[in-house]
Amino acid sequence: MDNIANSYFLLAAILFCVGLYGALSKRNAVIVLLSVELMLNAVNLNLIAFAKYGPVPSITGQIFSLFTITVAAAEAAIGIAILIALYRNKGTTDVLEMNAMKK
Amino acid sequence: MLDNIPILTLLTFSPLLGIIAVLLIPKEMGHWLKTAAIVSTLVSLVLAGWMFIGLDHDLEGMQYEEKATWIEIALNQEAPNLNAAEKLIYQFNYSLGADGLSGALAFLTALISSMAAFASVHIKKRWKTFYLWFLILQIGMFGVFLSRDLFLFFLFFEATLIPMFFLIGIWGFSDREKAANKFLIYNGIGSAIMLIAFLMLINTAGFSTPQEDPTQPLQLIYSGDVGTIYQNLQDPGSYANVHHDRVGTANPFYMGLAMKEWIFLMLLIAFGIKLPIFPFHTWMLKVHIEAPPSVVMIHSGILLKMGAYGLLRFGVELLPEQAQTFALLIGIVGVVNILYGAVLALVQKEFRLILAYSSISHMGIVLLGIAALNVTGLQGAAFQLVSHGLISALLFLIVGSIIERTNTTELNRLGGLAKAMPFMSGMLLVGGLASLGLPGMSGFVSEFLAFLGLFETMPVLAIVGALGIIITAVYVLRGVLAITYGQLPEKFQEDGTVLRDARLTEAIPMIVLTAFIVLLGIYPSVLSEPLHHALSSMLARIGG
């Protein structure tokens, strides 16, 4: 596994962590959804890198990434739809306000 | 002679008769509900008496064996070493059996339940559900004493928890729900620990390959049957006791000495919670104060005995060597129980608490009997179970009637009942004297045998325990005399509440229980003969 592959995996890992951080700290709900998408794309990057430079290179990785892209799109759509419904009722997209249900 | 009729199943499920009757009778007709319940308990009493008399005294081992396969859990056999076997199953069958010990305790259950049915005439609300849960509890109790399979025993053991929860929770006194909860959690944990110990036993000593001749296809069976487990633990060649591997990999059924000791300790703790051993007794006090007296009659009369019965049947009979190693511990705990219970009973202000602590103290005597590990001690322990059951049932019967009239059992708010209620105070005095071990009544015989047995193995403990007898006399007399002797408190004099003496329905159970107590006191071999073989076979292995 030469260093090119490592750099891809490193980038994918960074992207993943950035996405995770964004999802868990941003106050605006849209940005949260966006960072979730970011994490999914990091996975795609990782898959493609393994397909080309991985210890056992094979085409399945790329097919897998196709599936993840479509699923990510579906999920984004549903996320936004639910956010809109929430915004219509609550009037705000601030994530911290969404604590109607406590312990 | 009774082998053709499945008498044990009939006995265990005889309360069903009452349950059906209670369900059919509409809710309003309280009187009919009561009579139906009482008749049903009397039917089980007759059956239990017939069974107990029919017990052949000099026959070894179990009588009236009834066995039907109930649960066969097929296990996965695809592993290389298993697919040769024709059958690999967990087998839990519905097997009942009675010997001297369990027969006597089953009869005690029937007797006290019918007396409690009489006593529950004071219940004021929701008779239908009360008698429903009452009879279900009775089925559970019969099952516990008669079952010969670990799983069945556990099932009936747990089955008694639910009715008791309802009986305490709905019909108790002011703080009943807390008491019901405490009862449930304590006994739940007790039966949980017991379940772990049983599972360890089933998975190791329960394993056997029962097919006789090798030509038949191999059958690998884990069974919960107490008989097979007893065989496996006893014969040194069985899987449980052979260390080097016989089944390819390390022998999974080997029960190391440490494991046996762990199992015995778990059983001791589990049954210790039920038979309140010193640190685990606080739940029982709450139940004795909060539960309605007729339920407490059953609880302290029979439910406490299940702990001791379990300790005898599964602790001493299955693991006698471990019983020997733990004998000193049980002895010390027994003495602590006696003295702790007695001294605390001395300072209580509530009569029901005095009785509760005295139950703890009397159960200490049972522990001493078990710790002796000789036939005399065990006979004393078994005798004490029956005698304490009868005595505490009588005392709580009277407490029930007193509460129904004066709705208090505080010592300083009661007194001089002998003038108003001579018959009941006489009975209370008889009960008190029986509980402090007056000869001529069953209390003395059990105390005498237990201490006699213990004196042979641990004389010092016996002497210290015997001091408990003095304190018992003090607290019993303090309690009984505070209620019966002295002046009638002015509260009951002037407002014309004439405290009438026991009605017929209250007098009959009192007389019956006293008759049994005196009978056992004067002619104890009526109970010691059947117990004799049950206990000596139990100790055959350690030369008791």
Added chain:
Amino acid sequence: MEFTHYAWLIPVFPLLAFLVLTALGRQMKGIATGFSILAAAAAFIMAVLVFTERLGENVVDYTWDGFKWIGIGDFAIQMGYEVNNLNTLMLVIVTLVSLLVNVYSLGYMKDDERINTFFAYVSLFTFSMLGLVLSINLVQFFIFWELVGVCSFLLVGFWYTKPAARAAAKKAFIVTRIGDVGLFIGMLLLFWNMPGNSLEFSAIHNAAHTGALSANVITAAAILVFIGAVGKSGQFPLHTWLPDAMEGPTPISALIHAATMVAAGVYLVARTFPLFEESQAALTTVAIVGGFTAIFAATIALAQNDIKRILAYSTVSQLGYMMLAMGIGTMSSYTAGMFHLYTHAFFKALLFLGAGSVIHAVNEQDIRKMGGLGSKMKITMITFAIGTLALSGIVPFAGFWSKDAILTEAYHNVPVLFWVALVAAFFTALYMARLFFLVFTGKPRSDMHPHESPAVMTLPLLVLAVLAIIAGFVYFPGNAWFGEWLLGESPGEHADMTVMILSTVAGVGGLLIGWLLYGRRTFTEDWVEARALPAYQLLNRKYYIDELYDNGVVKPLRGIGYLLDWFDRYIVDGAVKVLSGVMTGTGRIGLRMQNGQLQAYGLIGVVGLLILIVAVVGRRYFHVG
């Protein structure tokens, strides 16, 4: 020989009376008491028949133990009955006194509405006392021993509305129970050491003689048995219950606390005498305790003012004499002890019944308020005088011969105890004289109108008075028939003139001083109190023994009880609450994390994952721990 076979009938009569009385007590008002007297009479006749049948020379003991009480392991405890000369003697005493008390109670308890229950309890007591006398082994003996204790508890607490009676009944039962535990442990010890685990008295006899039991087992068993006897016979450490037991009706004090039950302790020592014979240590303890109790109780009796308490302490003191006799250990001292028990039963019952008729007449128990009753109560005075003379040991009366026999034995074997006994005899004479003169002579000290008791009460007094006179001639220096009959061989009696003279001097001296102090009022009656106030106070408060027990034993026990109650409520329950607290605590922590924040949930998950990774896999790489 056939009457001895039916000896078991003797206890059955009172038992039947008891059952009839309890079952039909309420309905049959009048004739119920008749049953009890009938039963007592029948028992007495039967006892006399057995006694006369056994008067002959070579009479063999008869035992029957057919009834298998309980089988333990491979041996069994059999129950039955045994008739030998010792038992027959006790049978006659108990049945006679019980008959007389029954008759007496007709008069004494006439206006009590619970008279039926009273007679039922008396019959039950007679049954258990006779059962005790006839029992064949130590277990059966123990059963009847405790039954007798219960009957005394019931009868002392008969007038249960009085708080003093309630406390006295409880105290009586508990203190005797302490002694019973000693006997119980002794029984256990004997059971396991006896060859063949049999507790038959005969087996104990030959086991002790043949040396089958080791020395220290014998001593331990003997002392434990003696503790039981101390409890029941009210000897020194456990005597406090007997004076308080006077709260019961007076016939009971006569029957139970004078003649029969308290004598059971001495009877037990006699029954297991071979055990004591083998161990010198046990004998000395018995002798010392006996001697000390004799002098100790006699001194207290001097300063008591309640008529029944004086007699109670006198009983304790006389029982001390009997124990002293048993403690000396020779066959002749054994005979002297039993002879004193035999005579004491009669004149002490006489004194108590006399006191009873006085109380019945004037309804007052404090002798300082009485006086000059002699004029109105002729028969009571005369019989009481006879009793006093007998108790003080004046020549022709029974007391002299029996006390003299004991003093002779003491003189020959343990001189120290002889002098102690002699002083006690002097005190006995003194307090009896004080009692007699304060009650019957002089002018009445308060407005009383005494009248003689009805015939049904005075008849028993007369019978007992006659017995108090003639009972002594059964065993006096000239004629040793009683010893031979009791032991079956001559006790080797040696009369001693000096002892006789000394004891007469002590007796007459005591009476004379008593007459001087209290009879003729040469000195004002509070002379004794004025001169020796602190001593008088000490004796009157019974050496503060009661207070000692109360603060030394009862209060600490109650203190420990409260301490343990607190411990139970807070520590044991506390531990459980801590456990449940842990559980609800974890729950509360978990709930606090549920603050509704979406991002907090995500954070919990990620942090949880990291902890898991570090915990499980980390240790693989960093080899931590």
Added chain:
Amino acid sequence: MQMMQLAFADLRYLGPELTLVIAAILLSLLDLVVPRRFNRSWLGGLTLLSLAVSAVFVVIAMRMYNGADAEAIQLLAQSYRVDDFGNLLKLFILTGTFLTVLMSFGTVKDEDIPHQGEYYYLFLPAALGAMVMVSSGDLITLFVGLELLSITSYIMVGLKKNDQKSNESAFKYVVLGGISTAFILYGMSFLYGVTGTTNMAAMNAELRFIDPSMSGLVYMSFFLMLAGFAFKIASAPFHAWAPDVYQGAHTPVTAFLAVVSKGAALALLFRILYNVYFNVGDSDTPIHDDLFLIIAIIAAASMILGNAMALKQHNMKRLLAYSGIANAGYLLVPLAAEFGPMHYSNFTELYYYLAAYLFMNIGAFAALIAVSRSAGHEEMSAFDGLYYRNPALAAGMVILVLSLAGLPITGGFFGKFYILLGTVAVAKYWLAAIMIITSVISFYYYFGIIRQMFMRSHAPSERLHAGWAQQLTVWICAGATILMGIFPKPIIGYIEQIFHLTVDFFI
């Protein structure tokens, strides 16, 4: 690489799945076409019908392709397998969905769920996703199934559009679900990277001979995937979302989440754990033992935390959520107790308790609907004096609560007992001890419900008439629980007879 093609002949194996797809499409079209005033519960009826037909196909499949030596049918190189593991779980999923739909009749009213028709037929794709998940042998199809189930359940949670709480919980579910999907994918990418294939059997072959330097990546792949699945099961560290989502969603949807989606995720974890990671790693890096230890720790944590948090709970839906967390722990125990010398029946234990869990949970939710509709709120006090108001419902609820608590003669009891038997046979005493002690602690809050029903008499005493659907569901579940408690032999016998580890489970 021989050409993998799906021939027409293969479609007959896909009977159950196809029925659901066709039904979903037809019903959504019907919903569009049919005028507004047409009563949408007809759509519910049709959904039930399609679920039943699909179940019939599954039963046919079980009887047809079974046989002692029958080889499991697999299509497209193991990406889709019709084996008994899948069939049994399909049966579980279909019964679960059937009962959830049955219980929601009469509860779907216009004011809170505007698109009634949608509510009913959305269950079909969710059930389909779950069925695909459990019968796939390849990571990709497995992922697709997982996502189909997750996304449909996001929508179902958010159906109550006008209720702020429901929107909030849906949003929480979407975001946290998205994060968990990202975790799963990232784990799968590493797994694919290390082994080069997405077929489970091939992966396991590769992983067995992996050179130690890659073991770090193997650990990473397992942890990430585990995080995702543990979220789906709502077990200990990843449980936080469950109470809010359960409380916000419409009660039948909560039941669906608690039973079907949890069951499918568990089956998935079971398949991956035993197929891919089974005795991987050697003596100095024992990956196999570490992984099973982690599963045991998560099981123990969720048992303790779930029960502890439920102790002081008064809202019934949140209480059932915490009990769901605890039950996730109980369900993980057979996974954690791996194979022993005589103990290979982990699946049967898991399946039996899963079935018991299905009946007791759905029954409890149905009773909750009936009671909360008349009381107006979902607090535990809604059950006050139920004994007086509707004794039949009270009796049914007692049976269900006893089963949840694990007390005798109920399915829940025998399920737990069977799991304990296996765990003690494998000598994992500490796990068995935690399981028993925590289930005793659960008596406290379960019997709290019974206390409300029997011991509170001051409730309004007019009779409570529960909807026919809820009453029917409660009685079906109570009856099933009692049957499973008293006669476990036929059920377990049947499972053991048709399910063979080598054929049906190991790919």
